[in-house]
Amino acid sequence: xxxxxxxxxxxxxxxxxxxxxxxxxxxxxxxxxxxxxxxxxxxxxxxxxxxxxxxxxxxxxxxxxxxxxxxxxxxxxxxxxxxxxxxxxxxxxxxxxxxxxxxxxxxxxxxxxxxxxxxxxxxxxxxxxxxxxxxxxxxxxxxxxxxxxxxxxxxxxxxxxxxxxxxxxxxxxxxxxxxxxxxxxxxxxxxxxxxxxxxxxxxxxxxxxxxxxxxxxxxxxxxxxxx
Amino acid sequence: xxxxxxxxxxxxxxxxxxxxxxxxxxxxxxxxxxxxxxxxxxxxxxxxxxxxxxxxxxxxxxxxxxxxxxxxxxxxxxxxxxxxxxxxxxxxxxxxxxxxxxxxxxxxxxxxxxxxxxxxxxxxxxxxxxxxxxxxxxxxxxxxxxxxxxxxxxxxxxxxxxxxxxxxxxxxxxxxxxxxxxxxxxxxxxxxxxxxxxxxxxxxxxxxxxxxxxxxxxxxx
Numbered sequence: 545x546x547x548x549x550x551x552x553x554x555x556x557x558x559x560x561x562x563x564x565x566x567x568x569x570x571x572x573x574x575x576x577x578x579x580x581x582x583x584x585x586x587x588x589x590x591x592x593x594x595x596x597x598x599x600x601x602x603x604x605x606x607x608x609x610x611x612x613x614x615x616x617x618x619x620x621x622x623x624x625x626x627x628x629x630x631x632x633x634x635x636x637x638x639x640x641x642x643x644x645x646x647x648x649x650x651x652x653x654x655x656x657x658x659x660x661x662x663x664x665x666x667x668x669x670x671x672x673x674x675x676x677x678x679x680x681x682x683x684x685x686x687x688x689x690x691x692x693x694x695x696x697x698x699x700x701x702x703x704x705x706x707x708x709x710x711x712x713x714x715x716x717x718x719x720x721x722x723x724x725x726x727x728x729x730x731x732x733x734x735x736x737x738x739x740x741x742x743x744x745x746x747x748x749x750x751x752x753x754x755x756x757x758x759x760x761x762x763x764x765x766x767x768x769x770x771x
Numbered sequence: 772x773x774x775x776x777x778x779x780x781x782x783x784x785x786x787x788x789x790x791x792x793x794x795x796x797x798x799x800x801x802x803x804x805x806x807x808x809x810x811x812x813x814x815x816x817x818x819x820x821x822x823x824x825x826x827x828x829x830x831x832x833x834x835x836x837x838x839x840x841x842x843x844x845x846x847x848x849x850x851x852x853x854x855x856x857x858x859x860x861x862x863x864x865x866x867x868x869x870x871x872x873x874x875x876x877x878x879x880x881x882x883x884x885x886x887x888x889x890x891x892x893x894x895x896x897x898x899x900x901x902x903x904x905x906x907x908x909x910x911x912x913x914x915x916x917x918x919x920x921x922x923x924x925x926x927x928x929x930x931x932x933x934x935x936x937x938x939x940x941x942x943x944x945x946x947x948x949x950x951x952x953x954x955x956x957x958x959x960x961x962x963x964x965x966x967x968x969x970x971x972x973x974x975x976x977x978x979x980x981x982x983x984x985x986x987x988x989x990x991x992x
Contacts, residue, residue, distance in 0.1 A: 610856055613992045636858040644849025650788045651781070662777035663857040 561623070563588050564609075564712060564743050569618035571604045577767035578604055580617070584760055588741035591734065593748050596762030602747035603643070605762065606714050609745060610640045638712040639664075645701040649690035653681055653700050656689055657707055664708040675707035676700075679729050695721045705733055713737060715746035727752060774859040775867045782871035785844075792840055793875045800833040800880055804887040815892045822891035823901065823952045830880045830905070831912065831941050837876050838916040838937065839923075839930045841868060842987065846924055855991055861984035865921070869913045869980070877909025897956035900965070904951040907968040908944045914972075914979035915940045921986035943971060 565585035571578045578601035586592055594602045607613045609620060611627055611634050620627045627634040647656045658672045676682050679699035684692060692700065698721045705713055713734070719727055731752060734744050746752070786793050807825050811817055845851040854864055884905055885898060893901070919937035923929040951964035 612852065612855060632858060632860065635856050638856065640853065640856050642849055642852060644852070646849040646853040648781075648785055648848070648850070650785055655784075659777060659781050660853065660857075663774045663854065663859060665774060665858060667773055 562586065562621075564620070564622055566609070566615075566620045567618055569605070569608065569620070570616040571601055571608060571613075572616050573604065577616075579762055579765035580767050582618070582760075582762070582765045584758075586743045586745070586758070588743065589738045591738060591744040591746070591754050591757035593746055593754065593757050593759045594762060595748060595759055596766075600762040600766055602762055603716055606640070606642075606716050606745065606747060609712075610638060610714050611635065612640075636664075637710055638714060639705055639708050639710040640714040640716075641701055641704065641718060642716045645697045647689045647697055647700060650688060652686050652688055653692065653696075654685040656700060657703055660704050661707045664710075666708055671707040675703035675705075678706045678733060679703045679726060695723060695726065698722060699726050699729075702730060702733075705737070711742050713742065713744045713746075715744065717749060718746055719748065719752045774857065775863055778854075778859070778864055778867040779871045779874075782868055783874060786871070786875050792837055793879070796833050796837045796876050797879050797883060799836055800829055800883055801887060803829040803832065805890055808890055818892040819894055822888060822893040823897065823949045823956075825891060826884050826888065826893070826901070827908075827945050827948045830884065830909070831938070831945060833880060834876050834909065834912040834916060835934055835937060837872070838920045839933055841872055841917060841920040842924050843920075843929070846990070851987065852991060855987065861987060862980040865917055865980040865983045865987070866976075869910070869917050872917070873910050873913040877905075877913055880909055881905040893952075894956035896958075897952035897954075897961075900955035900961035901952040903961070903965055904948045904968055907965060907972050908948045911944050911968070911971050911975045912941060914975040917983045918979050918986065921983040921990065924987065924990040944968065947971075 562585040565583075567583045569582045570580035578599075582605070584592060594605060596602055604613070608615045611631050614628065622634060622637070646660070651659070654672055654676065657675055658669070661667070661671055661675075673682070673685075676685050679702055681696065681699055681703060684696060684700075689697060689700070698718075702715075702718060718730055722730065731754065734746075734754060737744055744754075744757075746754075804825060807821070808818060811821070842851060845854065855861055857864075881902060884901060888895070888898070888901065916933075916937055919933045919940075922936060923933045926932055947964045947967045951961040951968070954964060955961040
């Protein structure tokens with residue numbers, strides 16, 4: 545059986561199994577096929593980097609993984625169970641940080657973060673403080689978001705990852721606009737998440753040091769249209 | 772439940788901090804009503820005759836004014852995507868946003884209506900019925916409006932499309948809302964009209980969040 549495979553030599557065979565996997569996924573945007581025949585699998589503590597040129601479907605794939613869009617073909621499984629069967633359960637195990645920062649300019653940094661924490665049933669000020677602290681935003685806690693720089697806004701939307709416990713992180717270009725210090729903080733957060741057995745999937749243009757991460761080159765699955 | 776209240780509280784806080792939108796709705800309602808005595812003339816009998824209708828029609832238009840923003844701001848900054856990925860079901864989130872919308876518009880319109888009724892020589896025998904009808908009818912406006920706002924999300928000229936979609940659906944509320952206060956003013960029972968408004972509210976509470984949530988999912992995909 546799969547459990548007896550020599551990979552990872554598990555003490556507990558359950559942990560060695562794939563936690564999140566997709567098989568034979570295909571996606572199209574309108575009339576344009578984006579990718580097809582894409583498969584991946586992740587074990588607890590693993591990270592997956594999505595690479596590929598613009599338009600190769602990195603964001604589309606992340607949105608499919610989040611359950612926002614359904615794949616044209618194929619299926620996604622969490623611990624072997626199709627995620628489309630119980631979308632609410634899938635939502636409660638993931639945090640998605642997209643291109644847009646989902647921050648309200650009129651609310652302070654702390655209020656924005658506390659709102660997203662509350663939406664994920666985290667009602668503790670400590671969690672919010674930890675999130676702000678990790679991304680060096682403690683001094684900005686009472687600033688309305690309209691006064692934050694682009695990098696600070698990005699850091700604040702990433703702080704959701706610290707404030708909200710989730711097994712699966714889906715990050716769309718998380719290193720955009722980040723300085724070295726913030727990139728370091730992000731790499732630290734990802735490492736801690738992996739140590740705790742969580743999964744991280746990120747689309748990456750800029751460099752981000754993620755040791756032993758798997759890479760998925762989306763360019764390999766692009767569907768070429770007949771000219 | 773906490774997430775539900777957190778969403779309502781956030782919408783209220785945003786609206787109160789930014790002011791603009793919601794104050795504009797109340798101001799529009801007041802100004803539009805005041806235009807009628809100026810346009811129709813100060814003759815009391817004529818104004819009394821049209822007062823309930825004018826109050827309701829302007830209230831419908833004022834509520835419509837604020838609907839376009841209901842999901843648009845969250846759509847523009849990516850919040851809607853993040854909301855759709857939070858554990859609370861999208862149907863309940865729609866309900867939470869409608870509650871905030873009603874507190875900011877419907878309730879404000881209900882409070883303003885008796886004051887503006889003075890300008891229109893409203894027959895005050897129908898006052899309780901007017902207030903009761905507005906308390907029952909304005910939440911229906913928010914709920915039906917949410918369906919329209921969700922359907923027109925991301926569409927060009929969403930505002931015009933929204934009015935075309937939503938105004939016909941507001942007609943039953945208008946008819947029974949006006950009928951309730953007119954019946955009371957003429958000494959008939961307002962109760963049947965109020966019960967019908969309550970039935971509409973019950974139906975809208977059950978159906979509108981579901982319809983709006985489907986439309987939002989469609990928009991996000």
